[in-house]
Amino acid sequence: MDRAEKGAFITAVAFMGVFFALIVYAAKGLNIDVPTCITDVKPFTQGQVIQHAPDRYEIHYLAKMWYFEPANVEVPVGSTVDIYLTSADVIHGFQIDGTNVNLMAIPGTVAYARVKFDKPGVYHIVCHEYCGIGHQDMATKIIVKAGEQQ
Amino acid sequence: MRVEGSVKTVILGEIIFPIVLLIFGIYHGFMQVLYRAGIIKDMSFLGIEYYQGLTLHGVINVIVFTTMIIVAFGNAVFLYYLKKPLRPAVQWVSFLLMVVGTLMAAWAMFAGKANVLYTFYYPLIAHPAFYIGAALLLVGSVIPLFFDWAPNYIAWRKEHPGEKVPLAVFGMLVNHIMWVIMLVPVVIEVVFQLIPVSLGLISETNPSLSRTLFWAFGHPVVYFWLLPAYVMLYTILPKIVTGEGKLYSDSAARFVFLLFVLFSFPVGLHHQYTEPGITNSYKLIHAFFTLGVAVPSLITAFTVAASLEYSIKSKYPEVRNSLFYWWTKIPYISLEGDKWLVSYFMAGLFLFLVGGITGIVNASYNVNLVVHNTSFVPGHFHTTVGGLVTLSFLGISLYMVSKLMGKDIKFKGLAVIAPWLWWQGMLIFEYAMSVAGIHGFPRRTNTGISYLNPDSPLYRPEWVGYAELSVFAGFIIVLGFVFWAISFFGTIFSPKVRESTIEFPTAPALHDEKAPALNRLTPWFIVSVLLFVLSYVPAIYDVTKRGVFFDSPGYNDKNPTPITKPQSAKEDQRNTAEAK
Numbered sequence: 246m247d248r249a250e251k252g253a254f255i256t257a258v259a260f261m262g263v264f265f266a267l268i269v270y271a272a273k274g275l276n277i278d279v280p281t282c283i284t285d286v287k288p289f290t291q292g293q294v295i296q297h298a299p300d301r302y303e304i305h306y307l308a309k310m311w312y313f314e315p316a317n318v319e320v321p322v323g324s325t326v327d328i329y330l331t332s333a334d335v336i337h338g339f340q341i342d343g344t345n346v347n348l349m350a351i352p353g354t355v356a357y358a359r360v361k362f363d364k365p366g367v368y369h370i371v372c373h374e375y376c377g378i379g380h381q382d383m384a385t386k387i388i389v390k391a392g393e394q395q
Numbered sequence: 396m397r398v399e400g401s402v403k404t405v406i407l408g409e410i411i412f413p414i415v416l417l418i419f420g421i422y423h424g425f426m427q428v429l430y431r432a433g434i435i436k437d438m439s440f441l442g443i444e445y446y447q448g449l450t451l452h453g454v455i456n457v458i459v460f461t462t463m464i465i466v467a468f469g470n471a472v473f474l475y476y477l478k479k480p481l482r483p484a485v486q487w488v489s490f491l492l493m494v495v496g497t498l499m500a501a502w503a504m505f506a507g508k509a510n511v512l513y514t515f516y517y518p519l520i521a522h523p524a525f526y527i528g529a530a531l532l533l534v535g536s537v538i539p540l541f542f543d544w545a546p547n548y549i550a551w552r553k554e555h556p557g558e559k560v561p562l563a564v565f566g567m568l569v570n571h572i573m574w575v576i577m578l579v580p581v582v583i584e585v586v587f588q589l590i591p592v593s594l595g596l597i598s599e600t601n602p603s604l605s606r607t608l609f610w611a612f613g614h615p616v617v618y619f620w621l622l623p624a625y626v627m628l629y630t631i632l633p634k635i636v637t638g639e640g641k642l643y644s645d646s647a648a649r650f651v652f653l654l655f656v657l658f659s660f661p662v663g664l665h666h667q668y669t670e671p672g673i674t675n676s677y678k679l680i681h682a683f684f685t686l687g688v689a690v691p692s693l694i695t696a697f698t699v700a701a702s703l704e705y706s707i708k709s710k711y712p713e714v715r716n717s718l719f720y721w722w723t724k725i726p727y728i729s730l731e732g733d734k735w736l737v738s739y740f741m742a743g744l745f746l747f748l749v750g751g752i753t754g755i756v757n758a759s760y761n762v763n764l765v766v767h768n769t770s771f772v773p774g775h776f777h778t779t780v781g782g783l784v785t786l787s788f789l790g791i792s793l794y795m796v797s798k799l800m801g802k803d804i805k806f807k808g809l810a811v812i813a814p815w816l817w818w819q820g821m822l823i824f825e826y827a828m829s830v831a832g833i834h835g836f837p838r839r840t841n842t843g844i845s846y847l848n849p850d851s852p853l854y855r856p857e858w859v860g861y862a863e864l865s866v867f868a869g870f871i872i873v874l875g876f877v878f879w880a881i882s883f884f885g886t887i888f889s890p891k892v893r894e895s896t897i898e899f900p901t902a903p904a905l906h907d908e909k910a911p912a913l914n915r916l917t918p919w920f921i922v923s924v925l926l927f928v929l930s931y932v933p934a935i936y937d938v939t940k941r942g943v944f945f946d947s948p949g950y951n952d953k954n955p956t957p958i959t960k961p962q963s964a965k966e967d968q969r970n971t972a973e974a975k
Binding site for chain 2 (some may be wrong): 246247249250253254258260261264265268272278281286288310334336338340342343344348349352354356369371376377380381384
């Protein structure tokens with residue numbers, strides 16, 4: 246191995262090492278993590294919105310060919326929302342635009358993410374995993390309202 | 396070397412058959428951008444439905460075209476470098492299996508019975524002919540390895556003790572053994588999950604397991620497409636760039652192939668970051684290895700650049716002391732001899748650079764949350780498999796056809812321009828798709844009748860500009876392909892001027908150290924399989940045992956009721972299971 250080659254090799258490995266270290270820091274240090282294995286939540290058969298406190302919500306999303314249940318949810322700005330997602334038939338996708346929430350709905354499993362809505366607006370959700378002929382119409386939204394108390 | 400008889404016919408068939416199909420694949424690629432931009436606001440066009448076209452585009456371009464061209468190139472490489480005849484019987488069996496399999500799958504797709512996309516996960520179910528056809532294609536593609544290449548390689552080793560096997564043979568051999576290993580999980584998925592459900596033999600199976608098995612194959616397969624391109628970059632490119640160039644380092648090239656053997660397999664979970672059912676630490680391990688697999692690509696970048704620099708500087712003394720000026724001496728557009736091939740490799744390399752960077756984004760665990768399943772992802776892989784891989788395969792196909800048929804390349808000017816058009820189109824396409832992806836634009840979606848149709852309640856105007864830009868890009872890409880196709884078919888239909896030969900320009904190595912560890916394949920493959928098994932056993936355990944995972948019935952793409960079992964029966968079964 247000549248010197249230039251050795252240098253290139255070490256640089257390549259170092260680069261990837263730094264990238265990986267940053268990922269681990271983001272996941273463990275900043276808590277920006279991906280959905281994990283949930284072993285204790287049974288897949289539900291109905292979508293619903295549960296309000297625990299004025300700014301604490303829990304939404305159970307059921308993805309079906311070809312809609313999300315519940316449709317259009319409204320929450321006040323500053324709310325923290327726990328999102329649970331499952332599928333009643335095939336595999337669907339679920340991304341809340343403008344956030345880091347990006348999940349897969351797989352039959353028999355429940356995906357989970359927590360998101361805090363700090364800005365008012367309409368947050369679109371589209372299915373991004375092909376799920377049959379009506380796939381392109383499968384969308385819903387979360388409307389974050391600027392509350393009077395703010 | 397001269398090549399006649401039926402082996403020549405087989406190799407030509409393995410090139411021309413998939414390229415005829417590729418015309419459909421590219422047509423449906425172009426239709427995709429039209430649908431997605433809302434230029435076609437409909438479910439179907441000319442009798443082909445959107446998702447049907449998407450399936451055809453994916454399956455033809457990345458399974459049929461790549462697999463058959465790789466087998467053709469591998470056959471030619473083994474024939475030319477080892478100087479040992481291939482067995483016609485083996486070659487015909489392999490070729491016919493691939494053709495029959497492809498036609499079966501093609502029938503299912505064209506009949507609209509297999510709209511499951513290239514990523515055929517359970518519970519969406521296609522017609523059995525689709526799965527059985529795909530299986531035959533794959534079986535056909537591994538036959539030459541077992542009955543032609545491996546015996547010839549072993550015989551060559553015996554006759555040339557202590558010698559290094561030619562680099563191209565080494566690369567293609569490594570690549571195909573990798574292929575056999577990665578087929579194991581997808582064969583398990585197809586044989587034990589998809590075919591039985593599709594035939595109605597079983598009514599339910601585990602969707603999470605199906606996805607895990609699919610991606611255990613679905614990412615390594617990209618290295619199966621990539622390594623033949625690397626073989627060409629190492630052996631052909633340095634030679635033709637000046638006519639007498641050298642490969643910078645032979646050991647580095649072999650080391651790269653072996654690193655792919657190690658790192659190709661423990662990477663599949665990076666496609667499954669956003670799904671529940673798999674513990675995060677295993678996802679993180681796969682993130683580590685996915686970044687690791689970037690290392691051999693970075694070494695390749697160095698070796699290819701160093702080979703080009705060395706070759707050009709030794710030919711042109713006036714640029715010997717320049718840091719960058721030697722770049723201008725690369726024959727980007729040249730009609731002289733075989734130099735037209737340089738444009739395919741250089742355009743491919745420029746695209747691959749972008750593909751590598753966006754690939755690291757996809758692999759980066761939590762960063763992936765921003766781009767998962769958005770158009771960022773197709774943006775990425777159109778610069779890798781749609782970039783370096785396709786361009787080098789198109790280039791080598793034209794080259795092999797002209798040699799094997801003894802014909803001069805017709806419309807060489809078009810053949811030289813084609814990769815540069817393709818390159819520019821792909822760069823614009825990648826830009827449009829990536830940026831749109833960051834704004835949430837989904838992949839695999841007929842956006843023309845929903846999000847990008849002003850009449851739809853789902854209209855999302857912020858995506859329109861990117862989608863329109865991708866139409867422009869698609870047009871340039873198709874133009875590039877048309878230029879190439881004119882040259883390719885022009886060559887085929889021109890009169891024969893030479894005798895049929897097979898030969899590859901081959902660059903000798905500048906640094907050619909003896910590195911015995913790099914010439915023993917077996918230990919590397921054993922470690923690789925171990926790593927594969929170790930990295931997947933916990934994930935498989937997770938998706939089958941650890942959580943509350945159900946088997947679910949199969950569905951077709953047209954109807955939300957299960958095709959294999961009524962929903963109520965499933966509920967009953969689940970209730971009895973809980974009661975126990």
